[in-house]
Amino acid sequence: MGVTMQVDWLIVGAGFTGAVLAERIASQLKQKVLIVEQRDHVGGNAYDYYDEQGVLVHQYGPHIFHTNAKHVWDYLGQFTQWRSYYHHVLGVVDGKQVPVPFNLNSLYALFPPHYAAKLEQALLNEYGFNVKVPILKIRESANNPDLKFLADYIYQNVFHHYTLKQWNLTPEELAPSVTARVPIYISRDDRYFQDTYQGLPKHGYTNLFRNLLNHPNIKVLLNTNQAEIEGEVKYKRLIYTGAIDDYFQHIHGELPYRSLRFNFIHHPDEHYQTVGTVNYPNEYHYTRVTEFKHLTGQRCFGTTYIEEYPQAYIRGENIPYYPIPKDEYRQLYKKYEEEAQKLNGKVLFAGRLADYQYYNMDQAVARALSLFEKNICTA
Numbered sequence: 001m002g003v004t005m006q007v008d009w010l011i012v013g014a015g016f017t018g019a020v021l022a023e024r025i026a027s028q029l030k031q032k033v034l035i036v037e038q039r040d041h042v043g044g045n046a047y048d049y050y051d052e053q054g055v056l057v058h059q060y061g062p063h064i065f066h067t068n069a070k071h072v073w074d075y076l077g078q079f080t081q082w083r084s085y086y087h088h089v090l091g092v093v094d095g096k097q098v099p100v101p102f103n104l105n106s107l108y109a110l111f112p113p114h115y116a117a118k119l120e121q122a123l124l125n126e127y128g129f130n131v132k133v134p135i136l137k138i139r140e141s142a143n144n145p146d147l148k149f150l151a152d153y154i155y156q157n158v159f160h161h162y163t164l165k166q167w168n169l170t171p172e173e174l175a176p177s178v179t180a181r182v183p184i185y186i187s188r189d190d191r192y193f194q195d196t197y198q199g200l201p202k203h204g205y206t207n208l209f210r211n212l213l214n215h216p217n218i219k220v221l222l223n224t225n226q227a228e229i230e231g232e233v234k235y236k237r238l239i240y241t242g243a244i245d246d247y248f249q250h251i252h253g254e255l256p257y258r259s260l261r262f263n264f265i266h267h268p269d270e271h272y273q274t275v276g277t278v279n280y281p282n283e284y285h286y287t288r289v290t291e292f293k294h295l296t297g298q299r300c301f302g303t304t305y306i307e308e309y310p311q312a313y314i315r316g317e318n319i320p321y322y323p324i325p326k327d328e329y330r331q332l333y334k335k336y337e338e339e340a341q342k343l344n345g346k347v348l349f350a351g352r353l354a355d356y357q358y359y360n361m362d363q364a365v366a367r368a369l370s371l372f373e374k375n376i377c378t379a
C-alpha cells in the first residue's frame with residue numbers, strides 16, 4: 001500500500017458479521033471504516049455469482065435465509081428485496097426419496113400403510129402432533145417396541161452415515177444440538193425450515209452485500225490479509241471476524257474445523273432434480289446435491305448443481321467452514337475468549353469463526369446487531 005491510512009475502525013472480514021457492523025458504524029456513528037478481506041470478493045461464505053453458463057450459484061455451498069427474528073429480516077430488508085422461498089429436501093433412504101426432516105409423510109413413503117399408521121399412532125401417543133423431537137431424544141426415550149424400531153431405523157438410515165461423512169464423528173460424539181437442527185417432525189409439513197421469514201435476496205447475496213457496503217464512510221480492501229497491512233493503517237478500534245485461534249497465533253493450540261470440497265456440474269436440461277436439495281445419507285462420498293435454480297427461481301437454459309464433499313480442515317490449504325460443536329473444543333475456545341477479554345474491548349471478536357459458533361446467517365446478523373447496540377454504540 002505504501003501510504004498510511006487513518007480510519008476509526010478496521011474490520012477484518014467482509015462476511016455478514018463484518019459487513020453489518022461496517023454499515024452500522026458508518027451510517028449510525030458516522031465514523032470511518034476500512035474492511036480488509038483476504039478473498040477477492042465481499043460476502044464471505046454467502047457470496048454468489050453467475051457461472052459461465054449464466055446460472056446464479058453460491059460459491060461456498062447453498063445458502064437459504066430463514067429466521068424468526070423480525071428485526072434481522074427487517075434490517076436486511078433495507079438492502080434487498082426478498083424472493084419468498086421454502087426449502088424442500090429429500091433424503092435417499094432404501095432407494096426412495098423421502099422428505100427430510102423425517103416427518104409423517106416420510107413414514108408413509110417408506111412403510112406399508114397399515115404399519116405406517118401404527119407407527120404414526122405410537123409417535124402421536126408419545127409426543128403429540130406438530131412437535132419436533134431430536135433423533136437422539138427419541139432413541140433415549142422410546143420404550144414402546146414400535147417406537148424403538150422407528151428410532152433405530154431413522155438413526156441408521158438418515159443420521160448415522162450422513163453425520164460420519166459430514167463430521168467424521170458419530171451423532172453421539174458431537175453436541176446434541178447438531179443433529180437437533182434436523183429433528184423428527186411429527187407433522188405433514190415437508191419444509192426444511194419452519195421459520196416465520198424465509199427466502200433469498202431477490203438479486204442475490206452479493207448484491208445485498210454491495211448495498212450494505214455502499215456508504216461513503218466504508219472502504220473495502222480485497223485480496224488482503226490483515227497481516228499484510230499491519231503498520232500501514234492507523235485505526236482506533238478493531239473488529240475481527242476470522243478464526244479466533246488464528247488471531248492469537250494458536251497459542252493454546254489449533255481449534256479444529258471441518259471443511260468441504262464443492263463440485264459444480266452444469267446440466268443442459270431445464271432441471272436436474274425435483275427439489276432444491278437431495279441428501280444422500282448412505283451412498284456416495286458427498287452428503288447432498290443442491291440445484292440452484294430451485295433456490296433462486298432463475299429462469300434460463302440449463303441448470304447448475306453442486307455436490308458437497310466433506311473434508312478434514314488443513315490450515316492454509318482449504319477453508320474452515322464449520323466450527324466443530326463438541327465440548328472439549330468449546331473448552332479450548334474459552335481459553336481464546338479469555339485472551340480476547342484481556343484486550344479490554346480494543347479488539348472485538350464476532351462471527352461464526354471468531355465466536356467458534358455454528359451460526360446460521362440470521363444468527364451472525366443478530367450477533368453483529370447486538371454487538372453494535374451493546375458494545376459499540378454506547379462506548
Ligand code: FAD
Pocket residue numbers: 012013014015016017018036037038039043044045046060061062063064065066224225226227241242243260321322350351352353359360361362364
Ligand atoms: P464468514 O462468512 O466466514 O466471513 C468471514 C470472512 O472473513 C471471510 O470472507 C474470510 O475470508 C475473512 N477473513 C478471515 N480471516 C481474515 C484475515 N486474517 N484477513 C482478511 N480476511 C479474513 N446459513 C444459513 O442461514 N442458511 C444456509 O442455508 C446456510 N448454508 C450454509 C452452507 C455452507 C456449506 C456453509 C459453510 C455455511 C452455511 N451457512 C448457512 C452459514 C453462513 O455461511 C454463516 O452463518 C455466515 O457466513 C457467517 O458470516 P460471518 O461473517 O461470521 O463469517
Ligand code: UDP
Pocket residue numbers: 091100158159160162163166178179180181182279281
Ligand atoms: N443430518 C443428518 N442427515 C440429514 C441431514 C442432517 O445426519 O439428512 C445431520 C448431520 O449431522 C448434519 C446436521 O444434521 O451435519 C445438521 O444438518 P444441516 O442441514 O443443518 O447442516 P448444514 O446445512 O449446516 O450443513
